[in-house]
Protein backbone atom coordinates (compact mmCIF):
# COMPACT_ATOMS: atom_id res chain seq x y z
CA UNK A 32 0.00 0.00 0.00
CA UNK A 33 1.45 3.39 -0.91
CA UNK A 34 1.80 6.02 1.80
CA UNK A 35 1.83 9.80 1.40
CA UNK A 36 5.28 11.19 0.53
CA UNK A 37 6.32 14.66 1.64
CA UNK A 38 9.92 14.59 0.39
CA UNK A 39 10.90 17.76 2.24
CA UNK A 40 9.78 20.23 4.89
CA UNK A 41 10.50 20.97 8.53
CA UNK A 42 8.19 19.94 11.39
CA UNK A 43 7.83 21.10 14.99
CA UNK A 44 5.84 18.69 17.17
CA UNK A 45 4.81 19.26 20.79
CA UNK A 46 4.00 16.30 22.99
CA UNK A 47 6.54 14.42 20.88
CA UNK A 48 7.86 12.22 23.70
CA UNK A 49 4.79 10.02 23.79
CA UNK A 50 1.61 8.76 22.18
CA UNK A 51 0.18 10.61 19.19
CA UNK A 52 2.95 13.24 19.09
CA UNK A 53 5.72 10.65 19.04
CA UNK A 54 3.96 8.52 16.42
CA UNK A 55 3.48 11.64 14.27
CA UNK A 56 7.23 12.25 14.41
CA UNK A 57 7.92 8.70 13.22
CA UNK A 58 5.28 8.99 10.48
CA UNK A 59 6.58 12.37 9.26
CA UNK A 60 10.15 11.04 9.22
CA UNK A 61 8.96 8.06 7.20
CA UNK A 62 7.08 10.39 4.83
CA UNK A 63 10.35 12.16 4.02
CA UNK A 64 10.51 15.45 5.92
CA UNK A 65 13.94 17.06 6.08
CA UNK A 66 13.95 17.81 9.82
CA UNK A 67 11.83 17.51 12.96
CA UNK A 68 12.05 19.35 16.28
CA UNK A 69 10.51 17.13 18.96
CA UNK A 70 9.37 19.21 21.93
CA UNK A 71 8.03 17.94 25.23
CA UNK A 72 8.13 18.68 28.95
CA UNK A 73 9.67 15.19 29.17
CA UNK A 74 13.07 15.98 27.66
CA UNK A 75 14.46 12.45 27.95
CA UNK A 76 11.37 11.04 26.21
CA UNK A 77 11.74 13.61 23.41
CA UNK A 78 15.39 12.67 23.02
CA UNK A 79 14.57 8.97 22.69
CA UNK A 80 11.78 9.71 20.20
CA UNK A 81 14.16 11.94 18.19
CA UNK A 82 16.65 9.07 18.01
CA UNK A 83 13.94 6.57 17.08
CA UNK A 84 12.69 8.83 14.27
CA UNK A 85 16.09 8.51 12.54
CA UNK A 86 15.41 4.80 12.03
CA UNK A 87 12.38 5.59 9.87
CA UNK A 88 13.67 8.72 8.10
CA UNK A 89 13.57 8.70 4.30
CA UNK A 90 15.17 12.11 3.61
CA UNK A 91 18.88 11.71 2.80
CA UNK A 92 19.96 14.51 5.15
CA UNK A 93 17.30 14.02 7.82
CA UNK A 94 17.93 15.71 11.19
CA UNK A 95 16.01 15.49 14.44
CA UNK A 96 16.30 17.61 17.53
CA UNK A 97 14.81 17.22 21.02
CA UNK A 98 13.85 20.36 22.92
CA UNK A 99 12.32 20.77 26.36
CA UNK A 100 9.16 22.87 26.49
CA UNK A 101 6.40 23.68 28.91
CA UNK A 102 3.62 24.81 26.58
CA UNK A 103 1.92 26.93 29.26
CA UNK A 104 5.05 29.09 29.51
CA UNK A 105 5.19 31.82 26.87
CA UNK A 106 8.99 32.13 26.94
CA UNK A 107 9.48 28.37 26.74
CA UNK A 108 7.21 28.15 23.67
CA UNK A 109 9.03 31.04 22.00
CA UNK A 110 12.33 29.24 22.65
CA UNK A 111 11.29 26.04 20.81
CA UNK A 112 9.98 28.05 17.87
CA UNK A 113 13.15 30.18 17.70
CA UNK A 114 15.40 27.13 18.06
CA UNK A 115 13.58 25.21 15.32
CA UNK A 116 13.80 28.17 12.96
CA UNK A 117 17.46 28.81 13.79
CA UNK A 118 18.45 25.15 13.29
CA UNK A 119 16.36 24.33 10.23
CA UNK A 120 15.58 27.67 8.54
CA UNK A 121 11.76 27.37 8.38
CA UNK A 122 8.75 25.61 9.94
CA UNK A 123 6.39 23.99 7.44
CA UNK A 124 4.41 21.68 9.73
CA UNK A 125 3.43 22.39 13.31
CA UNK A 126 1.67 19.63 15.24
CA UNK A 127 0.29 20.54 18.66
CA UNK A 128 -0.20 17.26 20.47
CA UNK A 129 0.99 18.22 23.97
CA UNK A 130 -1.93 18.22 26.35
CA UNK A 131 -3.45 16.64 29.41
CA UNK A 132 -6.32 14.21 29.67
CA UNK A 133 -9.34 14.03 31.94
CA UNK A 134 -7.88 13.75 35.42
CA UNK A 135 -10.81 13.80 37.81
CA UNK A 136 -14.09 12.33 36.57
CA UNK A 137 -16.07 14.51 39.00
CA UNK A 138 -19.48 15.51 37.64
CA UNK A 139 -20.29 19.22 37.36
CA UNK A 140 -21.63 19.91 40.91
CA UNK A 141 -18.47 18.39 42.40
CA UNK A 142 -15.87 19.79 40.01
CA UNK A 143 -12.72 21.13 41.67
CA UNK A 144 -11.76 24.55 40.36
CA UNK A 145 -8.03 23.75 40.37
CA UNK A 146 -8.65 20.75 38.07
CA UNK A 147 -10.56 23.03 35.70
CA UNK A 148 -7.85 25.71 35.81
CA UNK A 149 -4.99 23.29 35.16
CA UNK A 150 -6.82 21.61 32.28
CA UNK A 151 -7.80 24.79 30.48
CA UNK A 152 -4.39 26.34 31.06
CA UNK A 153 -2.57 23.38 29.51
CA UNK A 154 -4.95 22.52 26.68
CA UNK A 155 -6.21 26.00 25.74
CA UNK A 156 -3.51 28.49 26.69
CA UNK A 157 -0.71 26.04 25.86
CA UNK A 158 -2.07 25.34 22.37
CA UNK A 159 -2.82 29.01 21.73
CA UNK A 160 0.78 30.00 22.61
CA UNK A 161 2.17 27.39 20.20
CA UNK A 162 -0.17 28.34 17.34
CA UNK A 163 0.53 32.05 17.84
CA UNK A 164 4.33 31.73 17.86
CA UNK A 165 4.49 29.35 14.90
CA UNK A 166 2.03 31.38 12.80
CA UNK A 167 4.34 34.39 13.11
CA UNK A 168 7.29 32.43 11.69
CA UNK A 169 5.22 30.86 8.92
CA UNK A 170 3.77 34.22 7.86
CA UNK A 171 7.30 35.54 7.28
CA UNK A 172 8.57 32.63 5.19
CA UNK A 173 8.10 32.08 1.46
CA UNK A 174 5.32 29.78 0.21
CA UNK A 175 6.01 26.33 -1.20
CA UNK A 176 4.51 24.98 -4.39
CA UNK A 177 3.89 21.61 -5.93
CA UNK A 178 3.72 20.49 -9.53
CA UNK A 179 0.58 18.47 -10.11
CA UNK A 180 -0.94 16.94 -13.26
CA UNK A 181 -2.51 20.35 -13.93
CA UNK A 182 0.49 22.59 -13.33
CA UNK A 183 1.74 24.40 -10.26
CA UNK A 184 -0.33 24.36 -7.08
CA UNK A 185 0.54 26.59 -4.11
CA UNK A 186 0.93 24.81 -0.80
CA UNK A 187 1.00 28.03 1.17
CA UNK A 188 3.39 28.96 3.95
CA UNK A 189 2.66 26.17 6.38
CA UNK A 190 0.23 23.74 7.95
CA UNK A 191 -0.71 23.77 11.65
CA UNK A 192 -2.50 20.76 13.12
CA UNK A 193 -4.07 20.86 16.59
CA UNK A 194 -4.90 17.58 18.32
CA UNK A 195 -8.44 17.90 19.63
CA UNK A 196 -10.70 15.04 20.63
CA UNK A 197 -14.19 13.71 20.02
CA UNK A 198 -14.77 15.80 23.16
CA UNK A 199 -14.21 18.81 20.87
CA UNK A 200 -17.68 17.93 19.53
CA UNK A 201 -19.54 15.87 22.13
CA UNK A 202 -19.80 15.79 25.92
CA UNK A 203 -19.43 12.87 28.30
CA UNK A 204 -20.23 12.61 32.02
CA UNK A 205 -17.53 13.73 34.43
CA UNK A 206 -15.47 15.43 31.73
CA UNK A 207 -16.41 19.13 31.95
CA UNK A 208 -12.84 20.47 32.12
CA UNK A 209 -11.45 18.31 29.32
CA UNK A 210 -14.53 18.75 27.10
CA UNK A 211 -14.45 22.52 27.57
CA UNK A 212 -10.75 22.67 26.74
CA UNK A 213 -11.15 20.54 23.62
CA UNK A 214 -14.17 22.53 22.39
CA UNK A 215 -11.96 25.62 22.75
CA UNK A 216 -9.37 23.96 20.54
CA UNK A 217 -11.85 24.18 17.66
CA UNK A 218 -12.22 27.90 18.42
CA UNK A 219 -8.45 28.32 18.30
CA UNK A 220 -8.27 26.33 15.05
CA UNK A 221 -11.00 28.28 13.27
CA UNK A 222 -9.85 31.69 14.54
CA UNK A 223 -6.23 31.08 13.63
CA UNK A 224 -7.28 29.78 10.20
CA UNK A 225 -9.23 33.00 9.53
CA UNK A 226 -6.52 35.27 10.92
CA UNK A 227 -3.84 33.68 8.73
CA UNK A 228 -5.81 33.34 5.47
CA UNK A 229 -3.86 36.19 3.86
CA UNK A 230 -0.57 34.49 4.74
CA UNK A 231 -1.90 31.25 3.25
CA UNK A 232 -1.31 29.20 6.39
CA UNK A 233 -3.66 26.25 6.91
CA UNK A 234 -4.87 25.44 10.43
CA UNK A 235 -6.84 22.24 11.07
CA UNK A 236 -7.72 19.95 13.95
CA UNK A 237 -7.89 16.19 14.32
CA UNK A 238 -10.38 14.83 16.83
CA UNK A 239 -9.82 11.21 17.83
CA UNK A 240 -11.84 9.16 20.27
CA UNK A 241 -9.82 6.67 22.32
CA UNK A 242 -6.25 6.10 21.15
CA UNK A 243 -3.83 3.51 22.46
CA UNK A 244 -1.43 5.83 24.34
CA UNK A 245 -0.21 6.27 27.92
CA UNK A 246 -2.95 8.91 28.39
CA UNK A 247 -5.58 6.32 27.54
CA UNK A 248 -3.87 3.71 29.73
CA UNK A 249 -4.09 6.15 32.66
CA UNK A 250 -7.84 6.60 32.02
CA UNK A 251 -8.30 2.81 31.93
CA UNK A 252 -6.61 2.61 35.33
CA UNK A 253 -8.68 5.44 36.80
CA UNK A 254 -12.04 4.30 35.39
CA UNK A 255 -12.36 0.51 35.73
CA UNK A 256 -15.49 0.32 33.53
CA UNK A 257 -13.86 2.24 30.62
CA UNK A 258 -12.68 -0.88 28.79
CA UNK A 259 -16.28 -2.11 28.69
CA UNK A 260 -17.54 1.31 27.58
CA UNK A 261 -15.06 1.38 24.68
CA UNK A 262 -16.17 -2.08 23.59
CA UNK A 263 -19.82 -1.05 23.70
CA UNK A 264 -19.51 2.40 22.10
CA UNK A 265 -16.82 1.94 19.44
CA UNK A 266 -18.22 0.28 16.30
CA UNK A 267 -14.85 -1.47 15.97
CA UNK A 268 -14.99 -2.37 19.67
CA UNK A 269 -11.46 -1.10 20.19
CA UNK A 270 -9.32 2.01 20.56
CA UNK A 271 -7.50 3.56 17.58
CA UNK A 272 -3.82 2.88 17.10
CA UNK A 273 -1.54 5.92 17.20
CA UNK A 274 -0.66 5.54 13.52
CA UNK A 275 -4.35 5.72 12.58
CA UNK A 276 -4.22 9.29 13.90
CA UNK A 277 -0.69 10.14 12.73
CA UNK A 278 -1.46 9.09 9.13
CA UNK A 279 -4.22 11.69 8.92
CA UNK A 280 -1.88 14.34 10.35
CA UNK A 281 0.65 13.48 7.62
CA UNK A 282 -2.15 13.88 5.04
CA UNK A 283 -2.95 17.36 6.42
CA UNK A 284 0.72 18.29 5.98
CA UNK A 285 0.79 17.00 2.41
CA UNK A 286 0.08 18.61 -0.97
CA UNK A 287 -3.11 16.51 -1.10
CA UNK A 288 -4.58 18.72 1.65
CA UNK A 289 -3.74 22.08 0.01
CA UNK A 290 -7.45 23.13 -0.10
CA UNK A 291 -8.31 22.03 3.46
CA UNK A 292 -8.41 24.80 6.05
CA UNK A 293 -10.17 25.50 9.35
CA UNK A 294 -11.67 22.02 9.59
CA UNK A 295 -11.74 19.34 12.26
CA UNK A 296 -11.92 15.68 11.43
CA UNK A 297 -13.40 13.24 13.92
CA UNK A 298 -11.44 9.97 13.99
CA UNK A 299 -13.71 7.59 15.91
CA UNK A 300 -14.70 4.72 13.60
CA UNK A 301 -18.21 6.23 13.63
CA UNK A 302 -18.73 6.11 17.41
CA UNK A 303 -20.33 9.57 17.53
CA UNK A 304 -22.52 9.15 14.43
CA UNK A 305 -25.47 8.54 16.68
CA UNK A 306 -26.18 7.77 20.31
CA UNK A 307 -25.97 4.20 21.57
CA UNK A 308 -26.64 2.39 18.29
CA UNK A 309 -25.92 -0.90 19.98
CA UNK A 310 -28.94 -0.47 22.28
CA UNK A 311 -31.46 -0.32 19.44
CA UNK A 312 -30.05 -2.82 16.95
Ligand SMILES: NC(=O)c1ccc[n+]([C@@H]2O[C@H](COP(=O)([O-])OP(=O)(O)OC[C@H]3O[C@@H](n4cnc5c(N)ncnc54)[C@H](O)[C@@H]3O)[C@@H](O)[C@H]2O)c1
Nearest residue numbers: 046048049050051072101102129130196241242244246247
Ligand atom coordinates in the same frame (compact mmCIF):
# COMPACT_ATOMS: atom_id res chain seq x y z
N1 LIG B 1 -5.15 8.99 23.94
C1 LIG B 1 -6.39 9.29 23.69
O1 LIG B 1 -7.30 8.47 23.90
C2 LIG B 1 -6.73 10.66 23.14
C3 LIG B 1 -7.99 10.83 22.56
C4 LIG B 1 -8.34 12.06 22.04
C5 LIG B 1 -7.44 13.11 22.09
N2 LIG B 1 -6.22 12.92 22.66
C6 LIG B 1 -5.32 14.08 22.69
O2 LIG B 1 -4.12 13.75 22.03
C7 LIG B 1 -3.07 14.56 22.54
C8 LIG B 1 -1.88 13.66 22.82
O3 LIG B 1 -2.23 12.77 23.84
P1 LIG B 1 -1.66 11.28 23.93
O4 LIG B 1 -2.80 10.39 24.03
O5 LIG B 1 -0.63 11.09 22.89
O6 LIG B 1 -1.04 11.36 25.39
P2 LIG B 1 0.40 11.10 25.96
O7 LIG B 1 0.26 11.26 27.43
O8 LIG B 1 0.94 9.83 25.43
O9 LIG B 1 1.28 12.29 25.37
C9 LIG B 1 1.10 13.62 25.77
C10 LIG B 1 2.46 14.28 25.79
O10 LIG B 1 2.27 15.67 26.10
C11 LIG B 1 3.31 16.06 26.98
N3 LIG B 1 2.90 17.23 27.75
C12 LIG B 1 1.90 17.31 28.66
N4 LIG B 1 1.84 18.53 29.20
C13 LIG B 1 2.82 19.25 28.61
C14 LIG B 1 3.27 20.60 28.74
N5 LIG B 1 2.71 21.45 29.60
N6 LIG B 1 4.30 21.01 27.97
C15 LIG B 1 4.89 20.15 27.10
N7 LIG B 1 4.54 18.87 26.94
C16 LIG B 1 3.51 18.42 27.69
C17 LIG B 1 3.54 14.83 27.86
O11 LIG B 1 4.82 14.87 28.50
C18 LIG B 1 3.39 13.70 26.86
O12 LIG B 1 4.63 13.34 26.29
C19 LIG B 1 -3.62 15.29 23.77
O13 LIG B 1 -3.91 16.61 23.44
C20 LIG B 1 -4.90 14.49 24.08
O14 LIG B 1 -5.86 15.29 24.71
C21 LIG B 1 -5.84 11.71 23.17
